[in-house]
Amino acid sequence: MSAFANALFHVKRAFHFFAIGLAVLLVGCKAREQRADLVLINGVEPETIDPHVLTGQADGRVAGALFDGLMQFDPKTGDAVPGIAERFEISPDGLTYTFHLRTNAAWSTGDRITAEDCVLSWRRAVTPETVADYAGQLFYIRNAEAYFLGRTNASTGKRYTAEDIAMQALDDHTMRVDLVAPTAFFPELCACWVMKIVPAKAIEKYGDRWMRRTGVPFSGAFTLESWTVNDRIRMRKNPHYWNAAQVQFEVVDWLPLHDPNLALNTFLRGDADLIFDKRRVPAELIDVLRQQPYTHAFDVFSTFFYRYNVTRKPFDDPRVRKALAMAVDKRRIVDRIIRGGELIATHFTPPGIRGYEPPQGIGYDPEGARELLAEAGYPNGTNFPLFRFLVQSTTQPIQTAVELQEMWKRELNIRMELQPIEWKVFLRQQSQTNFDLSYSSWIGDYKDPNTFLDMFMEKNGNNRTGWRSARYDALMHEANSQADKMKRFALLREAEAILVRAEAPIVPLYFEKGLMFYDPNKVEGVYSNLVDEHPVWAMRRKAGRPSTLD
Helix, strand or coil, rough: CCCCCHHHHHHHHHHHHHHHHHHHHHHHHHHCCCCEEEEEECCCCCCCCCCCCCCCCHHHHHHHHHCEEEECCCCCCEEEEEECCCEEECCCCEEEEEECCCCCCCCCCEEEEHHHHHHHHHHHHHHHHCCCCCHHHHHCCCCCCHHHHCEECCCCCCECCHCCCCCEEEEEEEEEEEECCCCCCCCHHCCCHHCCCCCCCHHHHHHHHHHCCCCCCCCEEEEEEECCCCEEEEEEECCCCHHHHHHHCCEEEEEECCCCCHHHHCCCCCCCCEEECHHHHCCCHHHHHHHCCCEEEEEEEEHHHHHHECCCCCCHHHHHHHHHHHHCCCHHHHHHHCCCCCCCCCCCCCCCCCCCCCCCCCCCCHHHHHHHHHHHCCCHHCCCCCCEEEECCCCHHHHHHHHHHHHHHHHHHEEEEEEEEEEHHHHHHHHHCCCCHHHHHHHHCCCCHHHHHHHCCCCCCCCCCCCCCHHHHHHHHHHHHCCCCEEEEEEEEHHHHHHHHHCCCCCCCEEEEEEEEEEECEEEECCCCCCCCCCCHCCCCCCCCCCCCC
């Protein structure tokens, strides 16, 4: 046995004995329950798996197995391809989309999915009472934003209603949608969480707890069999799914293992088949694990950053925001904590979009930071108030926050306290802008700068900073209605410069490097793509080859 293999053996052995005492956390009362055909370690316990309401990636993975959209993401390329709709047509002026639904598209109850179902589902997503943070993705549809914001129609003097939104069922299999302006990425939007097709009629009947009701219809490849909090979510194959022939696994379990040691040990001993991301394994072992055949690295369209609450002093002052940003040594964070091959970030939009050159933001300049802080009225940190940094209570985010705390104390003589909280509460506090600073990340929903930049428009539910800029919003509106790609990118670049340099309501830290853990000799159909989409319906069991975990 080589020195490396010997070291790994002892790591696995240590994790094995560590997990013996904690195994009850994994299986709870269901210790003797039969193992699912596929077991996935998803990380945190979902806050919700309602695709119109959720905001976290772990929640979205689960919801994506239960609900399909008119479009879906190709697991190999990350591009939008037909889902419930087998095809669509675009009018010559780019303003009208006509979707043709598959004749075999059906709910899990066996009832046909109709164009009216799709219209009602999208209406629900943009209804204010749904409280969808992603509702802005439907604002490209004519009158959707006006309805969401409760505006009044100037010609009628009446408020816009859901029926005024420019989408209609022409017949059972045909849906027409009229846009505000030509929108090149609209097909990609149709594949995103908030535009998944949910059973609006059942939701209206059962209310907020609709997903807990037996027999509720699902539009995706799987149905929800059970959800035991802090244990597992169990799904079963939907026999009525339009692409059911391609779905191999009958029973799938999703495990909410947020402890990295327990998650890695569960995977290494064969009790789970896949770990979705590197935050589910110990950060100190990343260098060792990256050398293993079950570790798969890939580029992903994702940025980690922190955001300010600009409604709270002293972060209402751009000079303060920029001073803190200039005192952050991002290289130190990446090399000491993240250790996954990440690139440091000064702009918000990750590299990888052909033709788009993001603007450079704020660099590392401690001396300049001290000068700027003094100019804002806090020389050497004098009278700078104690502030709190909201962070989810997992290892890597906390370690990153500790580094930031030390940097700001050392370079600016200001004090920050950590506020670590569990995932569900973290999302709620961030959504309510109940923080001073907040650790954040964003994975692009589609391969376009807009998926990063439109979230900081004033009315976007994902803004969560309290920041607003009329100039920024105007640039974004102009860019989103621009058909010429290069002119559009120039406008987006100008907007991004406001975001990361002139105003700085956010500070990019690094661009994510994707890591997944699965045995390629046991599971296949898991592909690398920029949008980090890995649908379960595409996964396959591979038999006949020795495991790489042996």
